[in-house]
Structure formats: structure tokens, C-alpha cells
Amino acid sequence: MSQRYENILGAIGHTPVIKINRLGPAGINLYAKAESFNPLSSVKDRLALGVIEAAEKSGVLKPGQTVVEATSGNTGIGLAMVCAAKGYPFVCVMAESFSIERRKIMRFLGARVVLTPAAEKGSGMINKAKELAEEHGWFLTRQFENEANADMHSRTTAVEILESFADIQLDYWVTGFGTGGTLKGVGRVLRKESPNTKIIVCEPDNAQLIASGVQQERNTDGSPAGSHPSFSPHPVQGWTPDFIPQLTEEALGLELANQVLPVNGNDALVAARNLAQQEGIFAGISSGATVAGALKICAEAPEGSNVLCMLPDTGERYLSTPLFDEVEADMNAAEQEISRSTPNHQFS
Numbered sequence: 001m002s003q004r005y006e007n008i009l010g011a012i013g014h015t016p017v018i019k020i021n022r023l024g025p026a027g028i029n030l031y032a033k034a035e036s037f038n039p040l041s042s043v044k045d046r047l048a049l050g051v052i053e054a055a056e057k058s059g060v061l062k063p064g065q066t067v068v069e070a071t072s073g074n075t076g077i078g079l080a081m082v083c084a085a086k087g088y089p090f091v092c093v094m095a096e097s098f099s100i101e102r103r104k105i106m107r108f109l110g111a112r113v114v115l116t117p118a119a120e121k122g123s124g125m126i127n128k129a130k131e132l133a134e135e136h137g138w139f140l141t142r143q144f145e146n147e148a149n150a151d152m153h154s155r156t157t158a159v160e161i162l163e164s165f166a167d168i169q170l171d172y173w174v175t176g177f178g179t180g181g182t183l184k185g186v187g188r189v190l191r192k193e194s195p196n197t198k199i200i201v202c203e204p205d206n207a208q209l210i211a212s213g214v215q216q217e218r219n220t221d222g223s224p225a226g227s228h229p230s231f232s233p234h235p236v237q238g239w240t241p242d243f244i245p246q247l248t249e250e251a252l253g254l255e256l257a258n259q260v261l262p263v264n265g266n267d268a269l270v271a272a273r274n275l276a277q278q279e280g281i282f283a284g285i286s287s288g289a290t291v292a293g294a295l296k297i298c299a300e301a302p303e304g305s306n307v308l309c310m311l312p313d314t315g316e317r318y319l320s321t322p323l324f325d326e327v328e329a330d331m332n333a334a335e336q337e338i339s340r341s342t343p344n345h346q347f348s
Ligand code: PMP
Pocket: 042, 043, 044, 072, 074, 075, 176, 177, 178, 179, 180, 181, 182, 183, 237, 238, 239, 284, 286, 287, 312, 313
């Protein structure tokens, strides 16, 4: 059904669930929920609207007040959209290591982007955002601890998944975690409404923070008091920051994870390319990682199982990253041969 919206915010959510037809083994039904169908092309549009509306409702966010957040990009892009549509100035604090296009998209949407040194990792950018909020009286959205993040997923993402699987049993739901908002918000609803669905939480194989069992050190406000000892840099942007976020820890405390699964970074890149080239689904590195995890589940699952994995964002966000390393700008030998196969319009 075609919809008419009062503004862009109405277009957030209700993303499609799409069958993956060629990547999985025969006899298993693998599906993906494509969050790139959100207006700014990622799952974080949901969080952005959720935290801003909750803050408006509780009165902590005043008309015209500046919003600030530390983000690897997608949250910033979502917040830049929501703030633009609602008329709040927005400042995004971001480590210099994240892709250039993320910064430019945010600035195009009217946000200001403040960079922090790569060496100071995720916790460095969070501390900077906190400092700025305190100094200037700005509203810090605190995506890693804000319950409005998980709430939005309970009210939207989870409900959509239940609707998509109203007529068939969902046996496995596969996700990663960045903040853990998706995991906690969707996980708790599935537990209650679809108790036979097994919840699989993926993390990079070289940054197995959850699997380590080592507790995250925290400040009294729930923010991390430094890097987790099991962290090492990994290629899956948006997944597993250098600490276990409070929302993720709460999800684990609620026993929402049936299994924690390590995923190899290279497997993630391969899966993202396969998704594009064999399914026509254009998604990012964390999507590839989630598919790679889901394929491991498919390999072990009983015949006839229905598996759903999350695709958090679009491949277009990764043009300057290793995802596109093998993609050339110039014609290769095969393309030149096609060009030479007819007489005109050649470069030779
Ligand atoms: N993938 C990407 C690309 C993301 O930006 C994020 C959010 N940081 C996630 C996955 C994880 O989502 P969540 O924060 O809900 O755990």
C-alpha cells in the first residue's frame, strides 16, 4: 500500500523482510530484514527518532536546544535527519577512523562534525561528547545507555518482525550489536511473543567481548570506564565498540542471547559482496557479517528452519572502505575486450 507522510519521519521503519535465495543451503529458509529501506538508509534512523521523541516528551530536550552524540556514523546520520526535520542544531562527535562519506552526509544534512583521534577509540569520542554537553548545556542522547533506543526497537522493529512471520514459525533471529538497542528491544519482545525463536548474537572473532565473560568497567552513569581488554580493531563498522554497552549488558542479563557467535571480518566482506552479486541486495559490512553468522546457523539448523538476520545499512556507505577494495574505477581486461568487440566508441 502506498503511504502519504506529513514529513520524512513518517518514512522511518516498516522495512521489508527479503528471502535470500542463493547463499544459504537447500532446505533452510534464510531471510533478511533490510534496514537500508529507512530514509537515511540505516537501522539507526529508528533510534534517532526514538531518543529525540522520548526527550521531547519527558521535557529534557527544549525547543531549539543543540543535540550532541558520539557515533560511528549511522546514528549521527539518523540524528542529523531527525534534527533537521524538527529544527534542532546537531553536533556529531566521531573518531577520525570512520569513513569520509559518513562525515560528509552529516554535514550535508546541516550537522557539525567534531573529529577525535583514532587512537582514543570509541570511548574517546564518548568522553568528548560528554564534555561538550556539560560545557554548553547541550542534550546528549547517550545512545549506548538510553532505554528509548531499545524501546523504539520493541515498538517498531520487533512488531514488524512478528508481523512478517505471523504465518510461519521464526526459528532463529540473528543480529550483531553496536549499542545493543536492536538486541535488547527486539530480543525481549521475541522472548515473550515468539518463545521458540532462538536469538543469536554475533561479534567479530578478533573482538569477542561478550564471549570473554570479562565484566565491563563502568562509570556511575553506565558509560564505559575505559576499553574492554578483549577488544581489538575489527573491520565491522557499527558492530562491537571497544566496550560492552550498558544496553547490551542488560540484554545479556535478561538472558536474551541463546548463542554468541564469532564472525570473521573477511567472511563479512565476502558475504556482503555475495549478497550484492548473487541476490541483488546492496548492504554494508555489518550486514555481510550478520549474513556470515546466519549462514553458520543455517549449516547446523534442522531442515525446514526459518532464519532471519538483520541487514543494518546500505553498501553505499562503504565506498571508501575495504568492502570496495576489489572494485576498480577503470575498465579491466574483460571490459576492454567487450569494448573492442564492436568498432566504434573505443578509447584505443
Ligand atoms: N551495523 C551498523 C552499520 C550500525 O551502524 C549499527 C549501530 N551502531 C549496528 C550494526 C548495531 O545496531 P545496534 O546499535 O542497535 O546494536
